[in-house]
Amino acid sequence: MVMDRTRTLLSNQASAARASRDPLSYLRLTDPQRAWLSVTARLALWRGANQIGKSHGQAADILLAARDTHPYRQVRRRKGPVKLLVVSESWAQMDPLCEKLWELLPKDEIDPKVKYVPGQGIQGFKERVIPFTSGPGKGSVIYLATYQQGAGRIAGSSVHGAYLDEPPPESVYGEIMPRLSKHHGWLRVSMTPTPESPPLGYLKEKVDAYQQGERAGNLFELHTPLSLEALTLRGGLVEAPWKTREELDEIIGSYLEVERGMRVNGDWDPVAVGRWLTNWTDELLDTRLMPSGRVHVGVGIDHGAKAGRQYAALLVCDAAGERVGVLDEVLSDGRTSPQEDAQNVLLMLERNGFRWQDVDYWLGDRAHGGDYWGNEKSNRDLMHAFSKILKLPKYQLQGAGLRLHVPYKRRGSVTRGLRLMNGLARHKQLVVHPRCAGFVEAAKNWDGRMDSPLKDRLDGVRYVIEKFYDRNVLRPAKSPTGHIF
Numbered sequence: 279m280v281m282d283r284t285r286t287l288l289s290n291q292a293s294a295a296r297a298s299r300d301p302l303s304y305l306r307l308t309d310p311q312r313a314w315l316s317v318t319a320r321l322a323l324w325r326g327a328n329q330i331g332k333s334h335g336q337a338a339d340i341l342l343a344a345r346d347t348h349p350y351r352q353v354r355r356r357k358g359p360v361k362l363l364v365v366s367e368s369w370a371q372m373d374p375l376c377e378k379l380w381e382l383l384p385k386d387e388i389d390p391k392v393k394y395v396p397g398q399g400i401q402g403f404k405e406r407v408i409p410f411t412s413g414p415g416k417g418s419v420i421y422l423a424t425y426q427q428g429a430g431r432i433a434g435s436s437v438h439g440a441y442l443d444e445p446p447p448e449s450v451y452g453e454i455m456p457r458l459s460k461h462h463g464w465l466r467v468s469m470t471p472t473p474e475s476p477p478l479g480y481l482k483e484k485v486d487a488y489q490q491g492e493r494a495g496n497l498f499e500l501h502t503p504l505s506l507e508a509l510t511l512r513g514g515l516v517e518a519p520w521k522t523r524e525e526l527d528e529i530i531g532s533y534l535e536v537e538r539g540m541r542v543n544g545d546w547d548p549v550a551v552g553r554w555l556t557n558w559t560d561e562l563l564d565t566r567l568m569p570s571g572r573v574h575v576g577v578g579i580d581h582g583a584k585a586g587r588q589y590a591a592l593l594v595c596d597a598a599g600e601r602v603g604v605l606d607e608v609l610s611d612g613r614t615s616p617q618e619d620a621q622n623v624l625l626m627l628e629r630n631g632f633r634w635q636d637v638d639y640w641l642g643d644r645a646h647g648g649d650y651w652g653n654e655k656s657n658r659d660l661m662h663a664f665s666k667i668l669k670l671p672k673y674q675l676q677g678a679g680l681r682l683h684v685p686y687k688r689r690g691s692v693t694r695g696l697r698l699m700n701g702l703a704r705h706k707q708l709v710v711h712p713r714c715a716g717f718v719e720a721a722k723n724w725d726g727r728m729d730s731p732l733k734d735r736l737d738g739v740r741y742v743i744e745k746f747y748d749r750n751v752l753r754p755a756k757s758p759t760g761h762i763f
């Protein structure tokens with residue numbers, strides 16, 4: 279009797295150990311994920327809401343295919359190892375997928391050099407790869423690449439399957455298709471279209487053609503809007519969605535009107551709205567609510583896309599992190615020199631009782647279209663001017679905190695930042711001094727046009743608000759507006 283118990287215990291331990299080595303063995307999926315894994319079409323698109331488990335589903339499919347243990351579909355024509363290609367916009371963008379791959383990977387079946395570094399993805403080899411060295415997938419290799427690495431990395435030898443986890447630019451799609459032809463490989467694209475996605479009309483055409491019966495070369499589509507059912511893991515003792523109705527409503531409410539249909543239903547196109555900051559009201563101009571006393575201070579500068587055009591804003595955030603204020607601004611029309619721009623920023627600080635040393639965060643960026651070097655140059659010119667006016671070498675300014683940081687940029691950052699601002703406006707956690715007429719005009723009128731000078735002003739303010747938020751200085755109490763989708 280005692281012996282039997284011990285044996286059961288031991289075998290339980292053994293199976294627990296096996297499971298921890300092979301997390302795939304206790305994989306649980308939602309209905310849409312199972313539907314996605316069951317798709318038999320060679321080329322398929324999963325278009326759906328944000329956060330419904332698309333990346334998790336893709337990660338499961340990749341690993342099941344690599345190990346040839348796919349329960350839902352036959353993935354290979356011939357026996358033998360497979361090569362799979364996983365492509366995303368950038369390493370940062372691919373990180374959620376890498377995290378899920380790592381979570382589900384049977385670690386004792388892959389090359390021990392492979393590791394996952396949070397925020398930086400899968401590492402271990404010069405090129406990013408996951409080689410399977412034992413188990414059912416022995417010999418299979420998963421290759422990781424980004425759109426930003428360019429065609430060189432994506433084009434290359436043939437693969438049996440390719441996976442994209444972001445809306446792909448047409449050129450990327452075009453690079454991948456030839457790599458599939460030799461093995462008649464499969465393609466799996468998962469995405470939520472957003473206002474900042476590259477043009478996706480070409481994908482929609484392929485979906486439409488497939489639905490009209492022209493299968494060859496076109497895309498089968500799985501479409502999944504946000505719902506509680508879509509967030510429910512099946513097959514366990516308790517089947518409950520991982521979000522409540524209230525949480526869903528809060529998330530849906532936090533989206534900008536322009537993007538809501540895309541993020542909730544996976545719609546192809548944004549809706550045309552007038553202004554993006556729909557929660558703007560003149561009640562935000564109530565200076566009695568302006569944070570004062572011990573505050574965090576930030577200066578956001580947008581150098582504009584046109585030569586000379588520049589906008590700078592001074593922001594303060596209260597010590598509790600509940601409210602942020604746009605205190606002052608300077609707007610130059612394009613005829614000022616960096617010297618004058620720098621002088622104007624210093625004057626703005628002075629008239630509000632701040633020294634340049636009081637500023638906690640300096641952000642400087644060119645409006646869209648400015649590449650990294652463009653940012654560098656504009657920021658360098660401005661730093662040079664500060665150094666001249668303040669009669670201090672640059673390293674001393676930097677030592678005292680005057681260092682212009684380029685805001686963190688990736689696809690989706692504009693909508694993310696504006697969503698954050700709109701959420702703050704909704705709960706009156708944003709205050710604007712009425713003298714900031716340039717910002718007010720932009721908040722009331724910017725309608726999404728990327729080349730509009732109004733955008734420079736929203737950007738200057740947005741950089742600082744995002745920085746406050748990312749540094750946990752600003753902690754909006756009520757709305758989960760900061761999701762990075």
Ligand SMILES: Nc1ncnc2c1ncn2[C@@H]1O[C@H](COP(=O)(O)OP(=O)(O)OP(=O)(O)O)[C@@H](O)[C@H]1O
Nearest residue numbers: 306307308327328329330331332333334335470763
């Ligand atoms: N089958 C599952 N088992 C356990 N957790 C899951 C499962 N599917 C999804 N999740 C969890 O739900 C969250 C959302 O999943 P995921 O990131 O895959 O969604 P997504 O649709 O790719 O989101 P986004 O639109 O942000 O890219 C993640 O925290 C993920 O780990």
Ligand SMILES: [Mg+2]
Nearest residue numbers: 332333374443
């Ligand atoms: Mg995802």
